[in-house]
Amino acid sequence: MIKTAPIAIxxxxxxxxxGMNLAECLESMFxxxxxxxxxxxxxxxxxxxxxxxxxxxxxxxxxxxxxTIYARTSQLALAATLEALTDAGWDAxxxxxxxxxxxxxxxxxxxxxCDDFYRAYKDGDDPEMAAIERYLRSNPAAVIARQxxxxxPNQTVxxxxxxxxxxxxxxxxWLRAGACDIVIAGGADELSRVTYAGFSSLMITDTEPCKPxxxxxxxxxxxxxxxxxILENESVCGAKAPRGYVLGYGSxxxxxxxxxxxxxxxxxxxxxxxxxxxxxxxxxQIAFVNAHGTGTPDNDRVESRVLxxxxxxxxxxxxxxxxxxxxxxxxxxxxxxxxxxxxxxxIPANIGFADADPELPGTPVTENTRIEGTVALSESLxxxxxNAVVILGKGAA
Amino acid sequence: xxMAISGIxxxxxxxxxxxxxxxxxxxxxxxPRQCSVERNGAIDTFxxxxxxxxxxxxxxxxxxxxxxxxxxxxxxxxxxxxxQDARLSGGDLSRMGVIIATGYGALKTTFDFLDxxxxxxxxxxxxxxxxxxxxxxAAAHVSMQFKAxxxxxxxxxxxxxxxxxxxxxxxWLAEGxxxxxxxxxxxxxxxxxxxxxxxxxxxxxxxxxxxxxxxEQSAVVGEGAAFFVLSRGEEDARYGAIDAVTLGNHAVVPxxxxxxxxxxxxxxxxxxxxxxxxxxxxxxxxxxxxPLYGSFPAAAGFDLAxxxxxxxxxxxxxxxxxxxxxxxxxxxxxxxRPLGKANxxxxxxxxxxxxxxxxxxx
Amino acid sequence: xxxxxxxKRVLIEDLNLEDVEPDEIDDDMxxxxxxxxxxxxxxxxxxxxxxxxxxxxxxxxxxGRPALQTINTLAKYIEQRLxx
Numbered sequence: 001m002i003k004t005a006p007i008a009i010x011x012x013x014x015x016x017x018x019g020m021n022l023a024e025c026l027e028s029m030f031x032x033x034x035x036x037x038x039x040x041x042x043x044x045x046x047x048x049x050x051x052x053x054x055x056x057x058x059x060x061x062x063x064x065x066x067x068t069i070y071a072r073t074s075q076l077a078l079a080a081t082l083e084a085l086t087d088a089g090w091d092a093x094x095x096x097x098x099x100x101x102x103x104x105x106x107x108x109x110x111x112x113x114c115d116d117f118y119r120a121y122k123d124g125d126d127p128e129m130a131a132i133e134r135y136l137r138s139n140p141a142a143v144i145a146r147q148x149x150x151x152x153p154n155q156t157v158x159x160x161x162x163x164x165x166x167x168x169x170x171x172x173x174w175l176r177a178g179a180c181d182i183v184i185a186g187g188a189d190e191l192s193r194v195t196y197a198g199f200s201s202l203m204i205t206d207t208e209p210c211k212p213x214x215x216x217x218x219x220x221x222x223x224x225x226x227x228x229x230i231l232e233n234e235s236v237c238g239a240k241a242p243r244g245y246v247l248g249y250g251s252x253x254x255x256x257x258x259x260x261x262x263x264x265x266x267x268x269x270x271x272x273x274x275x276x277x278x279x280x281x282x283x284x285q286i287a288f289v290n291a292h293g294t295g296t297p298d299n300d301r302v303e304s305r306v307l308x309x310x311x312x313x314x315x316x317x318x319x320x321x322x323x324x325x326x327x328x329x330x331x332x333x334x335x336x337x338x339x340x341x342x343x344x345x346x347i348p349a350n351i352g353f354a355d356a357d358p359e360l361p362g363t364p365v366t367e368n369t370r371i372e373g374t375v376a377l378s379e380s381l382x383x384x385x386x387n388a389v390v391i392l393g394k395g396a397a
Numbered sequence: 398x399x400m401a402i403s404g405i406x407x408x409x410x411x412x413x414x415x416x417x418x419x420x421x422x423x424x425x426x427x428x429p430r431q432c433s434v435e436r437n438g439a440i441d442t443f444x445x446x447x448x449x450x451x452x453x454x455x456x457x458x459x460x461x462x463x464x465x466x467x468x469x470x471x472x473x474x475x476x477x478x479x480x481q482d483a484r485l486s487g488g489d490l491s492r493m494g495v496i497i498a499t500g501y502g503a504l505k506t507t508f509d510f511l512d513x514x515x516x517x518x519x520x521x522x523x524x525x526x527x528x529x530x531x532x533x534x535a536a537a538h539v540s541m542q543f544k545a546x547x548x549x550x551x552x553x554x555x556x557x558x559x560x561x562x563x564x565x566x567x568x569w570l571a572e573g574x575x576x577x578x579x580x581x582x583x584x585x586x587x588x589x590x591x592x593x594x595x596x597x598x599x600x601x602x603x604x605x606x607x608x609x610x611x612x613e614q615s616a617v618v619g620e621g622a623a624f625f626v627l628s629r630g631e632e633d634a635r636y637g638a639i640d641a642v643t644l645g646n647h648a649v650v651p652x653x654x655x656x657x658x659x660x661x662x663x664x665x666x667x668x669x670x671x672x673x674x675x676x677x678x679x680x681x682x683x684x685x686x687x688p689l690y691g692s693f694p695a696a697a698g699f700d701l702a703x704x705x706x707x708x709x710x711x712x713x714x715x716x717x718x719x720x721x722x723x724x725x726x727x728x729x730x731x732x733x734r735p736l737g738k739a740n741x742x743x744x745x746x747x748x749x750x751x752x753x754x755x756x757x758x759x
Numbered sequence: 760x761x762x763x764x765x766x767k768r769v770l771i772e773d774l775n776l777e778d779v780e781p782d783e784i785d786d787d788m789x790x791x792x793x794x795x796x797x798x799x800x801x802x803x804x805x806x807x808x809x810x811x812x813x814x815x816x817x818x819x820x821x822x823g824r825p826a827l828q829t830i831n832t833l834a835k836y837i838e839q840r841l842x843x
Contacts, residue, residue, distance in 0.1 A: 002573050046519035047816070099645075110532060110553045111507060118511050121592060124437045129596050139555055145646065146749060153644035154751070155561045158502070158532035158551045166550065173568040177398075197514050198527035203803050203820055218819070251574075253495070253540040253549040258464075258528050259800050267546060274574065383528070384537030386549055463775040464800070513807075521811045524803040 001250075003280040006393060007172040008232050008242035011088025013080040013186075014336040016225025016329070017053025018322040021083055026340055029322045029348040030368055036209045036221050036324065042193040050205045052191055053223035053324030063147075071138035072224075073109030076329070077188035080226035081144050084184070088230040089240065092148055098236065101152040101180035102141040103171035105163025105187035106328035109140045110156055113194040140188050152180040157328075161292075162251070162382035163187055164227065164331025168390050169249025171231050181236045186332030188226035195327065196222060202259065210295035210325075212318035212350060213304060213364045215357035220294040223324020227332030229339070244339035245393035247375065248279025254385030261298055261381055265306035268379065271387040272310055275377070279391040286314045286391075287373030288347050290338045291364065292381045293318020294325050295352065299381055301360060308361035311377070315365050321351035331380045335390055338378045342394040346370050398571035399640055399758075400578075402625055402705050403633035404483025406475040409621030409690040409699060410446025414478055418689075419706055422714040427689045429604060429617050434588045441595065444604045445586055446619035446691030450474055457542065464525055465538060468503035468585045471622040472535040473542060476581060479624035480543070483633075485577070494575035495539050495549040498562035498582045500694020502532040502553060505587040535583065547575045556663070556670065556745055557644065558582070559697035560753025564642045570629050578627040582698025586620040594618055601666075606692065608664035608685035609729055610721030611671030619691020623698040625705070634759075637708035639701075640740075641756040648750030652677050654742065658756075659713055659730070661685065661700050663745035665692035673746035675725055684730040688717040697745045701755060704741045708759050711736050762813070762834045769812045774801055786831045802827055809833070815840045 012022055017035065019025035028034075036051035061075050062082060070078070085091065112135055120127035137143070141154040153174060157167045164187025171185030199205050199222060206219040231246060252270035254262035261268075276283065289311060291303055295318070307316055319337055326333055341347045350364035374394040381387050407414065410429060411421035421427050429444035450470050453462070456477035462470065480486045485493075510526035528534060533551040540549045548569065552562035559582050566578040594602050594616075601614030627639070645652065654660075658681075664674050665687035674683075690699045707713050715733045716722075722729035743755040760768075767781040774797070788794045791802065805827055806817045815837050817823040826836035 004572060044514075044519040048818075107531065110502065111530070112501065112504060113507065113511075115511050115515070118508060118589065119515055121589060122512075122515060126596070129593065132593050136555070139553070141554065142557070142747075142749075142751070145751070149646075149649055151645045151649040153561060153564055154554060154557060155552055155565065156554050158553050159549070160531050160533050170550075170565055170568070173572060174564070177568055177571065179564065194511070197519050197522040198510065198524070198530075200519070201522035201524040201527055201803065201807065203524075203806065251548040251550075253537070253546055255540040255544050255546050257541070257798070257800075258534060258537055259524075260798075270546065278572075382533070383531055384533045384549070385540065386533065386537075460778055463777065517811050520816065521807050523807055525800060528800060 001274050001277045004248060004278045005176055006245040006247050007175050008234060008237040009229050009244040009246060009339055010232050010237055010240055010242050011084040011230035012243055012336045012339060013083030013087060014227040014333050015055060015076065015080055016323045016326055016333055017055060017223050020056060022336060022340060029319065032349050032351055034209065034322050034351055039191060039196065041191065044193060044197060046200060048207055050200060050207060051209055051221050053221055054191055055224055069137060070143055071134055072190035073106055073188050074138045074140045074143040076190060076226040077104055077140045077144060078147060080186065080228040081184055084228040084230050095148060098182055099152045099180040100150040101171065101174050101183040102144045102150065103155045103167045103183055103185045104140040105157040105167040105331060106140050106189050107158060107160055107163065108189050108192045108195055110158050113192055115194060144184055159386045160383035161327050161330060162380035162386040162388035163328035165378065165380040165388035165390055166251060168229060168246060168335050169251065169388065172246040172249060175231055175233050181233055183231040184228060185231055186226065186228035187329040189224055189327045189329040191222055191224040204296045206295060209352055210321055211352040212293035212295040212320055213300050213360060214353045215355045217295045217297060217300060219296050220325040223326040225323060225326045225329050225333055227329055227336040229335060241397040242395035243397050244342060244395040246390060247281060247393045248275040248391040250274025250278060251388045256385050259383060261302045263302060265302045267385060268306045268381060268387040269310060271389045275389040275391045281375055281391055283311050285373065285375045286311055286377050287371045288376050289314055289316035290334045290378040291316045291318045292379055293320055295320060304360040304362050315369055315371060317347050317350045317365050331388065334378045335392060338376050338392050342376050398567050399638045400567055400570060400627040401630055401634035401638045402636040403628055404479045404626035405636060405702055405705060406478025406482055406624040407702050408448045408471065408475050410619055411689055413451055415482060418702060421689045422703065425715055425717040429691065434591055443591065443602055444617050446617065447586060448621045466503055466506045466529045468506060468583065469535040469538045471585065472581060472583050473538060475622035475624040476539050476579060479579065479626050483626035485626060490543045491546045492576040493545045494547045494569050494578045495536050495545050496562050496566050496578055496580045497536045497551045498558035498695060499553050500555050500558050500584050503530055503534065504585055504590055506530040508589055555694050556747040557751055557753050558694055560642055560644055560745060560755055563755060564644065566627055567642055579624060580627050581622060581624040582695040583622040584620055584693040584695040586618055605718065606666045606688045607718050607720045608666060608687050609719060609725055611675040611725060612668055614666065614668045616666035616692035619693045619696060621690055623702045635709065636705035637757055637759040639755060640758050643754040646751045647673060647677055652752055657739055658742045659739045661704050661741060661743045663697050663700050665696060667692060669748040670746045673750055679726040682728045682730060684713060684716045686717060700743045704743050704757050707736060707741060708757060762837050763830055766830055766834055769808055773808050774804060784830060787829050790827060790829060809837060813837050
């Protein structure tokens, strides 16, 4: 691994259970509010109901009739992209002639989870193909490229819960290699009955609002949303004052178990080391960490141990209490928060945490906390043993 | 960044291994298997290129496979074959990155998971099926099998999955994140896929697959896995090397290509994608090999395997089916010819004019 | 068929333990780690198996852990729940 050049972040966009845009999300998080409730958009016959963090019902894309054309995940991705592009000062016309890449992480956005279609198929009916056609149209990276008429590489990363973080790291690499001038990078995922059933079957969902790093943590709450960053080459970025920088990215696989994280956190540590080398940053420079902090017993244990070992004393927060676990979107949303918090000089309280777990060496911030410094780290641990880390820098804007 | 190809592992409708692919190229004919699906008391019979997992248990004990689905078995099988071909089996692979490109992921297991709750209620949703239906499960199994602790990545981009993922392989090698990349491309057949294709294409699925009749649907469903061991070292370039990977959209900025390149095109009987080849490649020398392995998004990786093999053999093999060739404005390679100094370029179009271009050299 | 016998059969079938015969599973053999060699993902699948084949619900792992030790402990748990 070699040191890599910083990449400018010129725009941010995000929506999730905490708010319909970045400003709303920050406001509600710094007010320490959250709104988990049983799912509204779908139902199951499951005897237990698990709270989720859904987007407000008034979500509507600022485009005509796209709602029915694209699956919800792609709509979320598009909404966050449009916010981020506006924030960066781009529109469809000014992007003409630029080579614009799109790199998006997701899970549900690429899965053929059409259960109504499949139920009809199983029942011996001949279901109509609308659901499948929508799936075939809805690859999130392709949707953004098609909608904005872009000419450049597209990539939809499906690395489960680290997808969003990976997509940002990979998008930055494209720019360094000269594969494009601008990259739209981040993650998007919708709440779905299928992941709801899947995560409850793994017995890692909490029946109450989730409690990251708390001694009584029982599991995660699912969420949905999208978080997008506009990444630019210095030459394109020009006189624009960046919001922040992607300084480094590291990734490593536990190669240990399909669903359980490696207890010693070796993969996470390796990903962190790689990110530090790439960024040319030392651990003492890290002002704070946006932790993965899902609220599952295993994840929080491993993460807390690694954080206390590699970054002792660095304040850390899981924002999943506010957003829920948005799976492939999480890395995107949390990178957006990390850049915004660096600019603001403050991180929100780790909501849901009340009592320390004697087994865990560290505790997250329990109230909104001022931070000093210009470099922060956001990390994601995923199903399949993937670990991804981005180191982000503060911009002048 | 030049990526040397030092090993290939492949299984598809033509059989398993590089030798089987070479034989298929030499003889130019692979008959799809007649498959059938029973539904509502009627039997639906259709051709399909299916794989076998022959020899998988020589690499991996049966017990270790008990939770592993067909998709991941195909994955592991071709991954083992590729490492064996590259003479890397059993070595320290901790710095080997794993990248998997798939159009649809583990389809069968996705529906198996839905079965678990549709048949028995949500409280009987199977965590094993759920875990294996997640798109990166196959990559996770590969990383675990070879103790590959370097980065692992799964990409799905329908027809563009292979070139898109290959772009990342190149950057990993360039940035020194990994010493090698085990790069795999996989898609699987399942009965629901057959239903969908029949609804979409009706008799257009009956074959034979004619890549050059661009305006007519003649796709025949296929499945398989192709793996490549990629590295920086020139001495590893047993099958030549990949020089450049480019993605873009022909409808936004028209594609331009050097005139002396030989093109292996991913035309596979899909009329929606076929028109782009016809439009963009007037007068160009092209070959297409989909009639040897069928139509599926990850088949772009099979085109790449053919290109690699052609480089090793110094031969461009004859296109196995040439119907429609004389009507098109393309120069279809109808008989095998020496490669000479020409470079091979693999070109894949998606239905919206999106393209992926993979340029190889010896 | 006794609860234990049925348990062994469905365990082999649903966890795909093709290489194991029912009578090779000792009633007191540890199901996890050494012993039968199951892991945390099998544990949650076992919860589904118990629900599906015996109609007995295990709400969470805190409740399930003591039961999910051996065929004996699990059979006893199921029998108690069916009787109650």
